[in-house]
Amino acid sequence: MNQAATVVTERMPTVVMPTQEKVNSWFYITAHIGIFIALWIFTQGPFFAIIVLGWFYAWMRVRGLKNWWRQLKAGEREDADIQTVDDLLAALRLEKLPRLFSRSRGRQCDPSALSPIRRFFYYLCMPFASLWFNLKLGLQAFANLSVLLMPAALFWTFSWWGGWNNSFFKGYEAFAVGPSLGLSGIGLFILAMIYVPMAQARHAMSGEWRRFWDIAFIRKILAERPIAVLLLALLIAVMNIPVIIMKTLPFQFSEMIDGYASMSNQEVFDWSQGYFFWCGLYILLAWFVIKNLIMRIYCTAVLRLLLKKQISMSDLSQVEQEALTAMHVEDLEKHQEASWKKVARMPLRAVCCVLIIMVWFGFAAQIYIAQFLKYDGDGYGKGWVNQSLLQVPWFNYTPSHLLNDDTSVEDDFLGR
Amino acid sequence: MLQCTAASMGGLLLPNRLFAEEPVLPQYRGPNVIIVRFGGGVRRQECIANPQKTYCPYFLHKLVPQGVFFPRMEMSNSSDIETSHGQGTLFILTGKYDKFEDIENKPFSGRFEAEVPTLFEYLRSSFNIPVHQSLMINHEDRRQEEFYSFSNHKNFGFNYRSDVLSLYRYKVFLLRQQINSGKLDEKQLLMKKQQLAKLEGLDYRDVGGLQHSKKIDTFWRQWQNHYGASGFVNPRGDRLLTELSVWAMEKLQPKIMMINYNDPDYVHWGLPHHYTEGIKVIDMGMRRLHETAQRLPAYRDNTVFVIVPDCGRDDNRFMDVPYQHHFNTKSAREIFALVYGKGVPKGKVVDKTVDQISVAATIGGLMGIKTPHTEGDALEEVFA
Structure with missing residues (x-):
């Protein structure tokens, strides 16, 4: 134990911010507000929303560590080498509030130890290093999510397009293609969403994209907390209802907005951009709620599985091992599972599994309803390929045709 | 006693005219009228607003110059009036705005019943026109519109209905044929009878269960001989409607x-090309109807x-898809209308707002029939 603590303290950076430095509270508040506003603005574009995704993964890791700190009551130990959660984070080269732009303290080093060229690039990249880090993390997260969710999205896109084309042109010999693709897509989506939330937690906590694919580990997490996973799914589905409303509400705008008929395309564009900007606030807040809950479920499950010896420390990532060791996880009191839970474990999991499937089916139904009320296609099935609460927190459905003039269609024809 | 009771009950249920001595109706000598419902829902922007960018060039460039054009026809802006297909069709046929509700209160069903007579009933109650010469050609996806052929008005109703040509009616014909063929085993027979009962019972007001006249039966037999019974050979969608209409003009000669x-x-x-393609299909359909009317003696210069x-x-x-x-x-309330043909002035554009419910009274005027329950004024510019 002491050896572990020594290992942790030895890894503390030799320069940078001392762990006990008092941060100016106004600066701290300002930093929070600044990052929040930046994240909010970033939800308006797909590229920047990926950066938000990466930032959230860093934030989720911090939330997870704090969760463990609280559950393990690590701060109450008088003999602990690390007395506060801030100390722990610093020891792990993390910050309480992950940075969005500038290089984080944990990634800073003594520039005098670098060669002149490297020092030049070190200072050059200082204001944007975290932006790059968040983008990298976001791309990794996006890639993992896409492997699981994009097939379903593509199935939906083609089933809708092909199915309705078939219906319009009455090619009924092939009538089954549309519906079967659609149902297959829904099936794939449901299977993926049973797995994705806890896999995201694993990736975020470990910082390693490969850990997203620890299928056996994720299965154990899901089996350990089926009710919590069900409630999480329900929460996401319920929180998605306002998203669907916000996405489709523009179908009423032509009647709701005074003077709409005399608005130019540019004015409509600006109005729409403003509308989706404010909607992005809800998306962002929902992400904080959902990702926080995901980490709570994951962290509690990991502790329970460790106690039951269904997993060992070697199954965890290095960061997790170091953190739990520093928090003296071996001292955690054995979790006394109620006897009824032991007996009801299998039927409970079965019931939760069925209910989770139903909840995600309901979520898929929301997507279909939204696409019927206000189809967002833009040539690639925009409304199908990204769900703002699940994948990338990008929420802007301003039609691109507002920026086209009338000659563009003819130019397309002449150019073909 | 029993007979009196039955007669009284029948009197309550059936139109009064059935019990009065049937007047001898005169033969109809007026022009044939073909009403094209340019549906389901089209905008002026894609049709008439820009002659260089119209998706119905035959209509705009060839037909409009031949008659009286109303580019500013509108539906009522009352909040009770819904801008949809069933409602619009009944506004055209009855000449009266009404707040229609599905008879079973099902959402998106559109199973409406008009309370005032349709043009078909006005015509058939005024002239001796057999049912097969008063036709509605209906889309295969709009089964609820099979019931717009007559109203619930006590002085009109079922006996003055139009007949309907549609894939739905063809299926009824085929099922009857299969059942009467004697080639089905017991299980198949039962299944077919159940299918047929379901189709025949779709309109509770049609106590005869969609009985076809002999002319219509013959029509379907000829159709079957030509296209078969699979549904995969004949045209579909709006192209089917055009084909049925041309066949009807050739074989049934509806008035x-x-x-x-x-x-x-x-x-x-959500797929925009369905809209523009749909307009083009209707445009080509109108061309074919026009050319057929020019070709057939019964319709040439008399339609x-x-x-x-x-x-x-x-x-x-x-x-993404504004429409x-x-x-x-x-x-959704902004539409247009064109009237052309026998006795109608050519090349006139009426640049004032007119009402969709004026169509019924206008047709009444053209055909020489009284339309006492219409509320719209006839479009006087149509009458030379």
């Missing part, structure tokens, strides 16, 4: 025929065409 085009409405599902949308579509630039729906917006 009044309404064609309920509907393909543009597929854009509800009036009335072309009018059932409703418009939205114009919402906040959506995806027609949800009672201002644009």
Whole structure:
């Protein structure tokens, strides 16, 4: 134990911010507000929303560590080498509030130890290093999510397009293609969403994209907390209802907005951009709620599985091992599972599994309803390929045709 | 006693005219009227607003110059009036705005019943026109519109209905044929009878269970001989309506025929080309109808065409597909109309706002029939 603590303290950076430095509270508040506003603005574009995704993964890791700190009551130990959660984070080269732009303290080093060229690039990249880090993390997260969710999205896109084309042109010999693709897509989506939330937690906590694919580990997490996973799914589905409303509400705008008929395309564009900007606030807040809950479920499950010896420390990532060791996880009191839970474990999991499937089916139904009320296609099935609460927190459905003039269609024809 | 009771009950249920001594109705000598419902929901922007960018060039460039054109026809802007296909069709046929509700209160069903007579009933109660010469050509996806052929008015109703040509009616014909063929085993027979009962019972007012006249039966037999019974050979969608209409003109020679085009409405599902393609299909259909009317002696120089949308579509630039729906917006109420043919002045454009419910009274005037329950004024510019 002491050896572990020594290992942790030895890894503390030799320069940078001392762990006990008092941060100016106004600066701290300002930093929070600044990052929040930046994240909010970033939800308006797909590229920047990926950066938000990466930032959230860093934030989720911090939330997870704090969760463990609280559950393990690590701060109450008088003999602990690390007395506060801030100390722990610093020891792990993390910050309480992950940075969005500038290089984080944990990634800073003594520039005098670098060669002149490297020092030049070190200072050059200082204001944007975290932006790059968040983008990298976001791309990794996006890639993992896409492997699981994009097939379903593509199935939906083609089933809708092909199915309705078939219906319009009455090619009924092939009538089954549309519906079967659609149902297959829904099936794939449901299977993926049973797995994705806890896999995201694993990736975020470990910082390693490969850990997203620890299928056996994720299965154990899901089996350990089926009710919590069900409630999480329900929460996401319920929180998605306002998203669907916000996405489709523009179908009423032509009647709701005074003077709409005399608005130019540019004015409509600006109005729409403003509308989706404010909607992005809800998306962002929902992400904080959902990702926080995901980490709570994951962290509690990991502790329970460790106690039951269904997993060992070697199954965890290095960061997790170091953190739990520093928090003296071996001292955690054995979790006394109620006897009824032991007996009801299998039927409970079965019931939760069925209910989770139903909840995600309901979520898929929301997507279909939204696409019927206000189809967002833009040539690639925009409304199908990204769900703002699940994948990338990008929420802007301003039609691109507002920026086209009338000659563009003819130019397309002449150019073909 | 029993007979008196039955007669009284019948008197309560059936139109009064059935019990009065049937007057001898005169033969109809007026022009044939073909009503083209330019549906399901089209906008002026894609049809008439820009002659260089219209999706119905035959209509705009060839037909409009031949008659009286109303580019500013509108549906009522009352909040009770819904801009949709069933409602628009009944506004055209009855000449009266009404707040229609599905008879079973099902959402999106559109199973409406008119309380005032339709043009078919006005015509058939005024002239001796057999049912097979008063036709509605109905879209395969709009089964609820099979019931617009007559109203619930106590002085009109079922006996003055139009007949309907549609895939739905063809299926009824085929099922009857299969059942009567004697070639089915017991299980198949039962299944077919159940299918047929379901189709025949779709309109509770039709106590005869969709009985066809002999002429219609012959029509379907000829259709079957030509296209078979699979449904995969004959044209489909609005092209089917055109084909049925041309066949009807050749074999049944209806005096009044309404064609309920509907393909543009597929854009509800979000694919823009369904809308523009649908308009083009209707345009080509109108060309074929016009050329058929020119070719057939019964119709040449003796036909009036009335072309009018059932409703418009939205114009919402906040959506990827601005015209995806027609949800009672201002644009959804903006339509147009063209009347051309025998006795109608040519090359006239009436640049004032007129009402969709004026169509019924106008047709009444053209055919020489009284339409006492219409509320719209006839379009006087149509009468030379």
